[in-house]
Amino acid sequence: MEKTAYGHKTPYRSRRRAEIVLHAARGRSNARIARETGLHLDTVRTWRDRFAHGGLPAPADRKHTGRPAGFTPVQVAEAKALACQVPAGTGTPLSRWSCPEPAAELTVRGVTGTVSASTVRRWLRQDAIKPWQYRSWIFIRDQDFRVEAQRVLDLYVRTFEGVPLRGDEYVLSGDERPSTQARRRCRPSPAPGQARAMRVNHEYGRGGALAYLAAYDVHRAQVFGRCEPTTGIVPFMTPAAHVMTTEPYASAERVFWIVDNGSSRRGKRAVDRPAGAFPNAAVVHTPVHASWTDQIEIFFSIVQRKAVSPDDFTDLSEVRDRLRASEDRYNATAQPFRWKFTTSAMDDLLTRLDRHTSADRQQESSAALTT
Numbered sequence: 081m082e083k084t085a086y087g088h089k090t091p092y093r094s095r096r097r098a099e100i101v102l103h104a105a106r107g108r109s110n111a112r113i114a115r116e117t118g119l120h121l122d123t124v125r126t127w128r129d130r131f132a133h134g135g136l137p138a139p140a141d142r143k144h145t146g147r148p149a150g151f152t153p154v155q156v157a158e159a160k161a162l163a164c165q166v167p168a169g170t171g172t173p174l175s176r177w178s179c180p181e182p183a184a185e186l187t188v189r190g191v192t193g194t195v196s197a198s199t200v201r202r203w204l205r206q207d208a209i210k211p212w213q214y215r216s217w218i219f220i221r222d223q224d225f226r227v228e229a230q231r232v233l234d235l236y237v238r239t240f241e242g243v244p245l246r247g248d249e250y251v252l253s254g255d256e257r258p259s260t261q262a263r264r265r266c267r268p269s270p271a272p273g274q275a276r277a278m279r280v281n282h283e284y285g286r287g288g289a290l291a292y293l294a295a296y297d298v299h300r301a302q303v304f305g306r307c308e309p310t311t312g313i314v315p316f317m318t319p320a321a322h323v324m325t326t327e328p329y330a331s332a333e334r335v336f337w338i339v340d341n342g343s344s345r346r347g348k349r350a351v352d353r354p355a356g357a358f359p360n361a362a363v364v365h366t367p368v369h370a371s372w373t374d375q376i377e378i379f380f381s382i383v384q385r386k387a388v389s390p391d392d393f394t395d396l397s398e399v400r401d402r403l404r405a406s407e408d409r410y411n412a413t414a415q416p417f418r419w420k421f422t423t424s425a426m427d428d429l430l431t432r433l434d435r436h437t438s439a440d441r442q443q444e445s446s447a448a449l450t451t
Contacts (some may be wrong), residue, residue: 084139085098085099085101085102093141093232094139096117096119096124097127097139098139100117100119100123100127100131101127101128101131102125103116103117104128104131110124110128113157119218127139129281139363151192151199155186155191155192156203158186158191159182159186159191159195159200159203159204160203160207160209162177162186162191163177163200163204163209163211164183164209167181170185172185176211176212177211177212178197178211178212179198179200179204180197182200183195183196183197183200186200191448192290196371197308198410209241218369218370219372219433220367220433221368221369221370222368222369222370224367225367225370225430226426226430228365228366228367228370229367229370229373229426230423230426231367232364232366232374233373233421233422233423233426234423235251235298235336235338235364236251236298236375236419237422238251238299238306240336244446245334246333248328248331248332249332249333249334249335249336250297250299250328250329250334251298251336251338252295252298252323252329252335252336252337252374253295253296253298253337253338253339253376254293254296254316254319254320254337254338254339254375254376254400255293255294255339255340255371255374255380256291256294256311256342256344257291257293257294257380257383258291258293258310258311258313259369260289260291260388260399260403261286261287261288261289261391262286262287262288262289262391262394262395262396262398262399263285263286263287263392263393264284264285264286264287264392264394264395265280265281265304266281266283266284266285267281267283267298268281269390269392270280278390280390280392282302284392286395287393287394287395287396289302289396290307290308290309290399291307291309291310291311291315292305292306292307292383292403293305293306293307293308293315293318294306294319294376294380294407295319295320295337295376295442296376298338298375298416298417299416300416301411301414301415301416301417303407303410303411304319304322304323304326305319305403305404306322307400307403307404311342311343311344312343312344313344315336315344316344316345317353317354317357320337320361321357321358324354324357324358324360324361329360332360333360334361334362335358335360335361336362336363336364337354337361337362337363338364338366338374338375338376339363339364339366339374340366340370340371340374341365341366341368341371345363345365350365351361351363351365373421375417375419378417379410382410383403383406386406388402389405
């Protein structure tokens with residue numbers, strides 16, 4: 081017991097209990113032991129009595145059985161299964177579950193007795209199920225998706241039609257960001273402080289809007305932007321002409337322009353238009369509804385998060401100055417994006433989509449046969 085009381089590696093609780101036992105062995109009263117050890121009198125009395133009746137093993141912690149489970153594993157599994165169903169499909173007129181609704185639904189169905197929303201939340205947290213959240217997505221409908229996406233992905237690794245690009249061939253990603261507004265907040269926006277986020281007033285006055293058009297050199301991480309009153313063919317060709325008349329693109333062997341299928345860049349005319357003005361320009365379209373394969377979208381997301389949001393500008397000239405300054409700052413420090421969506425990743429994606437499509441068709445066929 082002395083080794084336990086004075087051992088350097090003994091846990092704190094075991095050491096204090098051993099001290100109580102040693103004091104008691106010397107014939108000291110409970111009140112004196114409490115005074116000398118700084119412990120509560122009830123604590124001293126408890127551990128002294130346990131040692132008197134149980135001997136040396138008594139100062140150890142007793143095994144705790146814990147509170148018995150109020151719900152069975154089957155009930156928990158049914159709650160998780162309910163949360164993974166669309167509410168409207170179960171006859172509940174809701175689009176998404178939140179924890180109180182499944183809790184009430186489990187009671188109504190007789191799966192469980194009364195269960196709290198916090199209990200359901202704890203069950204769902206075990207499997208990271210969050211039925212109140214959702215993500216939007218676009219199903220691939222372009223019949224030539226693989227061919228067109230392959231062409232774009234190859235350019236990102238400096239290959240075109242199976243041939244590596246030369247040193248004087250460049251890849252640019254171009255697009256437009258329409259309607260960047262100048263919103264004049266009706267109250268100043270206080271800066272963030274201790275335990276307080278930045279506050280942006282909800283009310284604002286409109287100071288107009290402009291379009292931000294940009295081209296991004298995929299391998300040199302350089303951005304060439306321009307503000308225009310609106311979008312369209314002429315506004316898009318203006319910054320494109322500026323880039324194509326600037327070195328090293330003016331004397332390049334080829335300059336590939338990766339663009340999406342927006343109204344000003346759609347169709348064969350959009351391919352012939354830059355090539356007619358600049359013989360070394362080659363337009364490559366992304367697949368339909370797949371502008372996420374265009375790297376300029378990553379830069380635009382950076383602009384949105386770091387340059388113009390939250391938007392609190394006095395007029396459009398301040399918006400232009402902000403975009404121009406943020407572009408210069410980006411070009412001074414930027415590195416090429418680490419693009420991870422490779423051709424192998426694309427093949428895996430298409431395989432998974434084919435699997436889901438086949439499963440959906442089988443379900444539709446089964447439903448048609450049953451009806």
